[in-house]
Amino acid sequence: MPAVEDRRAAKIREKLADGKLPRAFPSGPRPGIDTNPPSVRLVMGAPEVCSGCDEAIRAGEPRWEFEYAATLRVCFHETCERLWEEALGLDQGE
Numbered sequence: 001m002p003a004v005e006d007r008r009a010a011k012i013r014e015k016l017a018d019g020k021l022p023r024a025f026p027s028g029p030r031p032g033i034d035t036n037p038p039s040v041r042l043v044m045g046a047p048e049v050c051s052g053c054d055e056a057i058r059a060g061e062p063r064w065e066f067e068y069a070a071t072l073r074v075c076f077h078e079t080c081e082r083l084w085e086e087a088l089g090l091d092q093g094e
Ligand SMILES: [Zn+2]
Pocket: 008, 050, 051, 052, 053, 054, 055, 076, 077, 080
C-alpha cells in the first residue's frame, strides 16, 4: 500500500474509533453498480472536504456520497471510500 494510502487508512481507522465516521452504509449491501440504494451515490460536483482524509476533493473529481439523514451526509475520495470499507471489514468478497 502506498504511503499516502497508509496515512489515509490510519486516519480513517482513527475516526471510526472516535465515532466520527459511520460504521455502516445507510442501507442495503455494499456499494456496487446494481445494488446501491439511492442514499449511496458516486457523483461529481463542487469542491468538498473528504470525510475520510480531510483533504480537498476537487471540483469535477468523482466522490462517493452517503446520505444517512438530512443532517448526516459523508463524502469520500474514491480511494478513501475503499479504505473506509476495508476498515469496516466489508471487503471480504474480494
Ligand atoms: Zn479522502
